[in-house]
Amino acid sequence: MMTAGRPCRRDAERSLVGTVMLLAGLSGASLSLARSGSVFGLDTVLCFAAGVAFAAAHLLLAAARFDGDQVISALVAAAAATGYASVLRLRSDLALRQLSFIWIGAGVMVAAALWQWKGRASGSGMALAVGAAALLLATLVLGQERGGARSWIFIGGMGFQPSEFAKIACVLAGADALSALPACREAPSPSAAPHRAGLGQMWALRPVRMLFLIWSVIVAFTVFQRDVGTAAIIYISCVALVYVASGNRLVVIGSAALGAAGVAMACKFFPHVGVRFAAWSNPWADAAGSSYQVVQAFYALGSGGMLGRGYGSGSPWLIPAAPTDMLFAASAEEIGLAGSLGVIAIYFLLIGHAYACAMRGRSPRQRLAAVGAANILAVQAFVIIGGNLGVLPLTGVTLPFASYGGSSMIASLALAGILLGATARTDAGGDYDSSGGDGP
Amino acid sequence: MNHRISRLLGAWMVGCAVLALAATYYQAVTADRLAASPANPRIANAEKGIWRGSIVDRNGEVLAESLERGADSRVYRGPGSLAPLVGYAHPTLGKSGLESTMDPWLTGRGWSYSRTGLLSTISRQPERGYSVRLTIDSHTQRACEAALAGRRGAAVVLDAANGEVLAAASCPWFHPALLESAWDTVIAREDSPLICRPLAGLYPPGSTIKPAIAGAAIDMGLASSGTVYDCRGSIRAGGAIISDAAGAHGSIDLGTAIALSCNTAFVHLALEAGARLPEALGKFYLSRSLPLDAPMAAGTLSGEASDEALGQLAIGQGDLVVTPLHVAMIAAAVVNHGVMMRPRLVAEIYSDSGAVVKRSSPGVLGVPMTAEAARIVAGGMLEAVEWGTARAANLPDYVVGGKTGTAENPHGAPHAWFAGFTQHAGRKVALAIIIENGGSGGQVAAPLAGSVFRAVLSGR
Numbered sequence: 020m021m022t023a024g025r026p027c028r029r030d031a032e033r034s035l036v037g038t039v040m041l042l043a044g045l046s047g048a049s050l051s052l053a054r055s056g057s058v059f060g061l062d063t064v065l066c067f068a069a070g071v072a073f074a075a076a077h078l079l080l081a082a083a084r085f086d087g088d089q090v091i092s093a094l095v096a097a098a099a100a101t102g103y104a105s106v107l108r109l110r111s112d113l114a115l116r117q118l119s120f121i122w123i124g125a126g127v128m129v130a131a132a133l134w135q136w137k138g139r140a141s142g143s144g145m146a147l148a149v150g151a152a153a154l155l156l157a158t159l160v161l162g163q164e165r166g167g168a169r170s171w172i173f174i175g176g177m178g179f180q181p182s183e184f185a186k187i188a189c190v191l192a193g194a195d196a197l198s199a200l201p202a203c204r205e206a207p208s209p210s211a212a213p214h215r216a217g218l219g220q221m222w223a224l225r226p227v228r229m230l231f232l233i234w235s236v237i238v239a240f241t242v243f244q245r246d247v248g249t250a251a252i253i254y255i256s257c258v259a260l261v262y263v264a265s266g267n268r269l270v271v272i273g274s275a276a277l278g279a280a281g282v283a284m285a286c287k288f289f290p291h292v293g294v295r296f297a298a299w300s301n302p303w304a305d306a307a308g309s310s311y312q313v314v315q316a317f318y319a320l321g322s323g324g325m326l327g328r329g330y331g332s333g334s335p336w337l338i339p340a341a342p343t344d345m346l347f348a349a350s351a352e353e354i355g356l357a358g359s360l361g362v363i364a365i366y367f368l369l370i371g372h373a374y375a376c377a378m379r380g381r382s383p384r385q386r387l388a389a390v391g392a393a394n395i396l397a398v399q400a401f402v403i404i405g406g407n408l409g410v411l412p413l414t415g416v417t418l419p420f421a422s423y424g425g426s427s428m429i430a431s432l433a434l435a436g437i438l439l440g441a442t443a444r445t446d447a448g449g450d451y452d453s454s455g456g457d458g459p
Numbered sequence: 460m461n462h463r464i465s466r467l468l469g470a471w472m473v474g475c476a477v478l479a480l481a482a483t484y485y486q487a488v489t490a491d492r493l494a495a496s497p498a499n500p501r502i503a504n505a506e507k508g509i510w511r512g513s514i515v516d517r518n519g520e521v522l523a524e525s526l527e528r529g530a531d532s533r534v535y536r537g538p539g540s541l542a543p544l545v546g547y548a549h550p551t552l553g554k555s556g557l558e559s560t561m562d563p564w565l566t567g568r569g570w571s572y573s574r575t576g577l578l579s580t581i582s583r584q585p586e587r588g589y590s591v592r593l594t595i596d597s598h599t600q601r602a603c604e605a606a607l608a609g610r611r612g613a614a615v616v617l618d619a620a621n622g623e624v625l626a627a628a629s630c631p632w633f634h635p636a637l638l639e640s641a642w643d644t645v646i647a648r649e650d651s652p653l654i655c656r657p658l659a660g661l662y663p664p665g666s667t668i669k670p671a672i673a674g675a676a677i678d679m680g681l682a683s684s685g686t687v688y689d690c691r692g693s694i695r696a697g698g699a700i701i702s703d704a705a706g707a708h709g710s711i712d713l714g715t716a717i718a719l720s721c722n723t724a725f726v727h728l729a730l731e732a733g734a735r736l737p738e739a740l741g742k743f744y745l746s747r748s749l750p751l752d753a754p755m756a757a758g759t760l761s762g763e764a765s766d767e768a769l770g771q772l773a774i775g776q777g778d779l780v781v782t783p784l785h786v787a788m789i790a791a792a793v794v795n796h797g798v799m800m801r802p803r804l805v806a807e808i809y810s811d812s813g814a815v816v817k818r819s820s821p822g823v824l825g826v827p828m829t830a831e832a833a834r835i836v837a838g839g840m841l842e843a844v845e846w847g848t849a850r851a852a853n854l855p856d857y858v859v860g861g862k863t864g865t866a867e868n869p870h871g872a873p874h875a876w877f878a879g880f881t882q883h884a885g886r887k888v889a890l891a892i893i894i895e896n897g898g899s900g901g902q903v904a905a906p907l908a909g910s911v912f913r914a915v916l917s918g919r
Contacts, residue, residue, distance in 0.1 A: 262463060
């Protein structure tokens with residue numbers, strides 16, 4: 020229950036978001052200087068406005084006396100501001116659209132955080148997941164194809180990707196169902212053996228059976244949309260969530276084997292997946308053809324060097340799909356190794372901090388929700404940065420908070436909101452399961 | 460379940476470390492190679508915005524310049540016989556010659572392309588590329604061009620003391636400005652006007668190799684200034700008989716053997732030297748290309764040491780083909796006390812404001828023979844010009860040494876060669892000149908050498 024008079028001013032968040040806002044304004048000024056020769060140009064205002072979205076989010080959270088973590092939203096703001104500067108540099112014509120996505124997303128983040136905090140999210144996971152599955156089915160029937168994947172629905176000219184929102188539903192459904200497992204309760208004393216849940220034990224619970232079913236349906240529909248990257252992200256994140264909830268290593272090993280088999284099948288039945296794998300294993304074999312995109316990313320990375328060529332001096336648009344899938348490599352040319360290590364560091368700190376916060380969650384459901392959201396963000400960031408760097412086969416997914424795209428931006432910020440809400444120290448409204456928490 | 464969350468945290472840390480390592484690999488370890496790769500589209504794009512630097516001779520006479528930004532407006536001036544060396548930079552035909560090898564400088568990216576990121580934002584891309592000053596002297600070049608007089612052939616002049624290439628004339632040539640319209644006819648022409656003959660033309664050296672063989676034989680102890688050889692007019696080398704056109708020379712010393720170009724004496728020395736001879740000639744770079752800032756062909760000296768191969772090697776025939784620059788380098792080593800200086804074609808690179816960003820300095824390439832051997836060989840070459848086979852190169856007021864060659868080849872009449880040197884007022888200049896299918900070296904090539912030497916020494 021919310022305690023009156025508790026300090027909820029969120030001073031740390033104010034300082035951090037303020038710093039990010041200032042840095043966003045500075046990167047905008049640098050961009051403006053490089054492009055128009057003036058420090059105070061449109062670019063400065065736009066970048067600053069992207070930072071202001073998170074200042075507004077901060078004020079809303081403080082006004083609602085939300086007492087959760089204060090670092091997460093600042094790091095999300097840093098990722099979004101860096102990404103926004105890169106998108107703005109590549110496509111000025113998309114600047115206002117992307118800015119509105121950030122503002123809408125920041126609002127969604129606050130709403131999701133408060134929704135999660137107040138406990139209204141509890142029990143809604145399965146309903147959302149069923150809705151997401153229905154939407155995916157509708158996409159399969161009615162959707163349109165973009166970039167090899169049939170994952171778009173158009174309503175009145177505005178397109179969106181249901182698979183982005185299916186990720187959130189998967190996380191919430193997982194948190195709801197798996198928190199019922201006894202293995203989620205902490206051992207009464209550090210010396211006692213931790214609880215583990217066997218597969219049979221899990222299967223015996225009806226909510227868990229239903230969860231596995233709806234997860235499989237969502238992953239299968241995503242694969243049928245030929246959006247193998249997103250399917251892999253959901254699959255890996257959910258397996259990691261089951262591992263955290265159950266402690267069952269066999270689940271991990273079995274799922275890895277099943278995943279490998281699935282990838283082999285995908286290579287066989289979807290020609291574009293096999294081509295992506297071939298392009299990854301030897302990018303120089305067909306540099307002008309199938310691996311054109313990744314080879315152009317290498318040239319951009321190399322041309323950036325240690326310190327980068329500076330905003331406005333590079334040619335990042337030479338990489339196909341630069342503002343969306345290839346944003347990391349495209350921005351690396353101008354911000355250099357120093358900048359790309361900085362970008363990696365932002366995600367490292369954000370997700371690392373999210374896991375650390377998840378450990379302090381006040382109930383198993385809150386912890387699992389935080390872990391699930393962090394999993395999705397971690398796997399997606401790794402898959403796409405790794406794809407840009409040639410570590411993994413390139414998949415058409417976005418860099419969370421940074422890449423251009425409304426569905427992706429809003430869904431990523433909603434996940435960040437769920438993460439935030441799950442870190443709340445106090446219980447704002449009857450969470451149905453708060454018995455196992457180690458909160459205050 | 461916290462320990463399981465901490466395992467995910469550990470996996471995430473490992474993942475980030477992998478990403479950071481991969482980023483470091485592409486942006487630091489292999490960055491320069493990727494940035495400078497010809498397939499990197501940034502390079503072609505950068506050229507469109509740059510004012511390409513000029514190529515000038517040692518006195519600043521413009522050989523190639525751009526009148527405006529971009530690759531479309533290249534203008535070529537200067538002696539036509541330099542055209543194959545300077546090459547061309549053309550938006551559709553590509554680049555050749557010095558325009559190709561000096562391209563990174565001419566387009567202003569001679570400095571590391573990738574590591575100037577932050578600086579390039581402040582200073583912007585250089586507006587103009589760097590200019591290249593050659594060691595070529597247009598005056599000497601024109602003298603060579605006049606000597607060739609439209610015949611197929613090449614002439615190369617070196618400053619033996621510091622390795623500077625003063626002239627590299629190639630004939631025939633084709634003016635780059637007309638190249639695009641005449642491309643099909645030009646590449647079909649049998650006299651190959653695009654080949655830079657002094658550096659990339661490969662010919663059997665004929666008797667011009669004999670100074671190198673004499674030097675090697677002296678250093679092996681097989682001959683000295685007092686050695687007398689009895690020439691009977693022919694000698695057996697493996698299955699072949701090699702004879703002298705002039706008949707038996709009788710008892711001759713090494714100097715006279717050079718002056719009269721006595722085949723029998725040199726075949727005799729080569730057979731005595733055996734397998735050591737190809738090895739010693741390798742020190743004259745006859746088995747590879749010389750280090751130079753322009754495209755350069757490699758000599759084809761092999762290590763084969765059968766009697767038959769040695770006999771052919773001794774008279775510069777057989778499988779051996781070399782460039783005129785290789786031959787000039789032998790003469791330069793002879794006059795420079797056995798020391799072969801690194802040949803230099805580019806004197807300096809300077810920026811639009813005139814500031815020199817790179818300057819070449821003399822360097823020793825190798826010492827293929829001792830100073831004593833060089834002195835004896837030089838003596839023989841002086842005799843050759845004084846009264847021997849090369850006397851048509853005689854200049855009354857100057858010290859001139861030389862060696863003629865008449866190289867048999869499968870394309871018709873023999874190639875006429877002259878390789879030699881002159882010394883005047885402390886300058887040592889070496890020359891190689893070849894007239895393709897010109898006939899006798901002594902009658903065709905040697906008289907041309909005299910006119911080139913006179914122009915070099917009196918011209919400045």
